[in-house]
Amino acid sequence: MEAFRIRGGNTISGEVQADGAKNAALPLLAATLLTGQPCTIGRVPDLADVRTMRSLLTALGTTVEANGATVALQTPNITSTEAPYDLVKTMRASILVLGPLLARTGEARVSLPGGCAIGARPISLHLEGLARMGAEIKIEHGYVVAKAKKLTGCRLYLDFPTVTGTMNLMMAATLADGVMIIENAACEPEVKDLADFLIRMGARIDGAGTDRLVIEGVPALSGAHHAMIPDRIEVGTLMLAAAITRGDVTVTGLHPAHLEALIQKLREAGATVDVTGDSIRTRASGKLHAVSIRTLPHPGFPTDLQAQFMALMTVTEGMGIVTETIFESRFTHVAEYARMGANIRLEGQNAIVTGMDGLSGAEVMATDLRASAGLVLAGLVADGETLVRRIYHLDRGYEKLEQKLGSLGADVARVTMAG
Ligand code: EPZ
Secondary structure (H helix, E strand, C coil): CEEEEEECCCCCEEEEECCECHHHHHHHHHHHHHCCCCEEEECCCCCHHHHHHHHHHHHHCCEEEEECCEEEEECCCCCCCEECHHHHCCCHHHHHHHHHHHHHHCEEEEECCCCECCECCCCHHHHHHHHHCCCEEEEECCEEEEECCCCECCEEECCCCCHHHHHHHHHHHCCCECEEEEECCCCCHHHHHHHHHHHHCCCEEECCCCCEEEEECCCCCCCCEEECCECHHHHHHHHHHHHHCCCEEEEECCCHHHHHHHHHHHHHHCCEEEEECCEEEEECCCCCECCCEEECCCCCECHHHHHHHHHHHCCCECEEEEECCCCCCCCHHHHHHHHCCCEEEEECCEEEEECCCCCECCEEECCCHHHHHHHHHHHHHCECEEEEECCHHHHCCCCCHHHHHHHCCCEEEEEECCC
8 A cells, every 4th residue: 555755844846737637537538428439638637537437438338549648539339338336436426427328328327436535425416417308217236227218408407516417417418309408507617628528529508617508409429629627626736735835836737717716815824826827826934824714616615625725724823714515524634634733623514723833744544535635735844754644545636746746845755555
């Protein structure tokens, strides 16, 4: 089992390029199932979750060829409509093949993803939406079994702006009869990026990036090329690494508009954040002061940066409140921060963080992707050595993070642990 060994205390500085977005890559790859023609996706990050999605698509009949960060995919025929448990259990986003399979073939058997460390992660809104489009949905032996001779667009209000739910329904609607209107759709940049790709494939979509999507179904989609958006969560994590180590880091190749909430909160904390074109420079020195954050659907503060921002708050001056409104148990990192000396009190969906002068290095356990990123940030500033175990969680969403941080002056090494 691999771990990160971090020796804290270095300030990090320099320049690093953003990679493509994990949460854009997964739906973009799944969307290629909607056509028998060849597609190429650019700026694909080399991540465990992307490799899992490529394996799943191959099992469904897709030929996948990677040439660096450009991946060529073609599914002339769907040879299987089943997403098996052993693949789905390692990556919940496998559920993103449900909409495309149903739209392309009229059937799908996809393992229920199950919960994870941050919550129950139901997919009821995905299934209710597809049922409203005319699909027959059954749950059998832990699988979603869906059938639909032809999906039909409808007017649908989502009780919650679910990101992958919006993606699944939007993909299904591209080949449905009639017009689909999705109200209270997710507005995350990754949803807009998927819509942009689908439009390139010939889909008719209005409102991409807003909370009201109008999709007019077409008989078929063609192949297309699409270079995905940069990973705003990776960028935000690197910005927070600069702030927590009181360093000076420029991240390039990004969309600053995707990070407005974090930019504002870092400035409120006393960091200097300069936006120039497609790059952001983050600097901090001396004491930063605590600010409060509340995670919300985009454009609110992203839940995927909550753990990382909390790491910063553990070493700022004063007390701040972190309110997590998206997931019901996304505070598993709190106990681990406490082992490093952080002062955090949990009250329901609120974490009250009282900043300390510093943290002390310790052996800690990663529980989920973004908690592990937060623990790495805490290790960068902690006194002494921090060992972050189960770093496979981190590898799902960050490409060679130890190399990126190392190139900026951090002392981070990937080590193999017994057991
Ligand atoms: C996507 O997950 C992201 N994953 C998550 O990133 C991200 O945290 C999340 O959106 C919120 O931004 C991918 O894009 C692959 P949701 P998703 O459906 O789509 C409730 C990471 O670290 N809900 O928007 O699964 C649900 O319980 C990952 O990269 C229902 O109640 O999130 C949760 O409380 C973690 N019923 C809330 O909505 C449903 O049918 C947000 O879920 C669906 C969701």
